[in-house]
Amino acid sequence: EGLGRPFRGIHVTALGAGPAHALYFACYEQLKRQLSEVLQQGGNSHLANGIAGSVATLLHDAVMNPAEVVKQRLQMFNSPHRSVLSCVRSILRSEGVAAFYRSYSTQLALNVPFHAVHFVTYELLQEHLNPRREYQPRAHITAGAVAGAVAAAATTPLDVCKTLLNTQESSALSSLRLGGHLSGMANAVGSVYRLGGLPAFFRGVQARVIYQMPSTAIAWSVYEFFKYVLSKGSVERRTSL
Template identity: 25%
Template sequence: MPGDSQANTDILLAGAAAALTVDLLVYPLDTLKTRLQSKDYARLYLNASTNTINKPTLFRGLYQGVGSVVIATLPSSGAFFTAYESLNHTFAPLPLPTPLRHALSSALAELVSCAILTPAEVLKQNAQMLDGTKGRSTTLATLSHFRSRPFALWHGYTALAARNLPFTALQFPLFERLRQMIWDSRERTGHSRAQAPLYERGAVTAVSAGLAGSVAAVITTPVDVVKTRVMLAAAEEQGHGKVVDAMGAAVGKRKRLSGWQVGREIWAESGVKGLWRGGLLRGVWTMLGSGLYLGAYESGRVYLGRRRGETKEDVL
């Protein structure tokens, strides 16, 4: 990895631009996933008489809460890629298998990213569940729940890390392996990776990342369901011990549960089906998101490097 500050700036810019682009494109799918995985899914989004989906309610306000994500994604994604590239370079001289090096680098980078992203995730997922804010920003309406206890915004850090660590540890080694296989095949037919046009670099990365991401997403769905429940519960408690649901109705006091307890609660409610709710949607969303995200990141990073006239390009 290049050691100069300009290269680090390239990584930050490419990572931030890629994250912002993808967040805006696939955000509606993320909102649908949150609603499917919520504790109140049946009460809020199913017709009581027919037990069918209430489409107007389920598909309303699919961009609710996007503001908090836009603000937090830029620094968190930049921090992730900077840490990942640096750690990958640092661990390179060690006698570690390549997949283990990629998994370790991505896991440590994810811990840094999660610390920045957690408050935005809590705000986002609770805003995605709101209804009837009468023109008021859903992000601001959700933020008001945390006015007297701002540190509650980090209540979901452990749950987010518990989901993202195995996800990235699975995704990145598989992604790197798939991408290397594609380039090995391309180079046997005379297509040099270093001389490949920008669109080809981005396309190969996008396909590899999309396939790897979808596999990792489906496998880690149960942890994602628990993470969603934990983050939605973070906004339930308001001042003086009052507890409200996503619609603002008082439901009484609710004890804060650990991720393990939430998982057991989901199992008791819905069994295996409940733990895998939204898995297919998460797989599709992650295939699109990861493919666009890393494809745009690779294209942006290579473009910036080539614009400076670099002849040697380090790769992710």
């Protein structure tokens, strides 16, 4: 299918990303405020930030996981599916609803720690770079980039294990005399350690950090911009009344 293959399913990701990120940030803001009231009488609680980020990730991935499954089925070589609807119907008919969430727990094992560290780091940096919590694009971009880098570096071991589970890399597994299918995070951790010891858990950490930094910087700057615009509009409407 030539150059079109890399872009097959991109609209599925776009459709899923909208509601997923809306739930993600809405849940985070609401839960952060409520938990901060309980834990620190309205102040900025890093524990509240971490918990709110983790719960927000549960909702985000619950929406994105089915979209990712459909996207991957559409992108397979010689995929029998020609549209999103035909793919969804085929999966439901042959595998049931559970097929859309087969990798959900594995995804959460990586994403929950990542976003917990991510949100705590972002809020901590905002305390120092933007203590008055005003709209400051430079502060949001900087804090977002650094938060993404820290979270990416801290969760690289989990990403390495997930990659081995997803790829089932035959030469690596055969070198350990492992036959069949590698399953479970515990087995992946043991296999990675046997392949290269502790340094193996941080292979690719530079590439992962470089990938995440612009992504999280853009996400936070866009989010903070719309938050500022919407809150400003709300204040102006109340003032006019």
